[in-house]
Ligand code: HEM
């Protein structure tokens with residue numbers, strides 16, 4: 001960069017300004033594309049396929065599956081556009097965590113999407129190992145994606161000396177909502193099951209419990 005400054009001595013001020021505002025635009029576009037991709041579409045795609053867990057109608061199952069596949073493919077395409085752009089315009093030095101982890105993420109999301117298409121049919125022998133691999137990699141990518149968005153914001157504030165406070169706060173709120181909903185999905189299943197037991201089998205269950213405790217008491221008495 002020193003060489004460049006020396007080389008364009010005559011119009012150095014104007015050039016420096018041009019370069020920096022162009023770079024600023026490219027960094028902002030890079031950040032925005034990758035946030036939409038790994039920070040929004042990908043986690044939404046995960047939440048959507050998890051909604052199919054409590055679904056019995058085949059038609060709705062298919063819709064959730066389609067939505068998952070489409071959201072994840074869009075996410076991969078946007079990330080790829082962002083990757084091509086950043087490799088064209090940035091330094092390609094890969095000398096910090098953000099850049100190196102970003103490169104690894106570009107690779108893994110392609111693998112994950114390809115693996116999504118190469119799934120064994122439901123109920124076959126290979127389905128569980130596939131699901132376990134797809135789930136583990138999917139969750140890992142989503143977590144690393146969130147971490148890389150934070151480190152990208154830090155890199156942005158270092159490069160531009162602009163405040164990132166608002167973006168950090170907004171992104172943290174978004175991630176909290178998504179995490180809450182992710183955890184709630186497991187609980188909803190639990191709550192629904194409890195509802196079924198209380199609604200349909202309550203009297204039977206209570207009868208069983210009562211007779212069980214009577215037996216226990218009588219066995220304590222006799223013992
Ligand atoms: C998970 C999402 C992200 C991934 C996978 C990612 C990936 C990358 C990669 C691979 C590079 C190096 C590009 C090269 O030199 O060819 C890079 C650079 C950079 N990224 Fe990101 N990025 C992400 C999100 C963000 C966000 C949200 C921002 C915030 C604006 C950001 C800001 C930057 C900056 C400022 C650079 C310049 C290089 C530096 O000094 O570190 N990135 N990113």
Ligand code: HEM
Nearest residue numbers: 046049050069072109112113116117131134135138139141
């Ligand atoms: C980078 C892209 C992708 C990511 C990050 C991802 C992530 C995930 C995650 C985390 C789950 C598990 C959800 C849960 O039950 O807790 C899942 C399930 C699933 N994914 Fe993906 N996925 C991606 C792409 C794809 C694609 C492209 C397809 C198909 C074309 C696909 C098909 C499926 C199917 C069928 C399931 C449900 C498996 C089952 O419940 O048996 N995925 N995905």
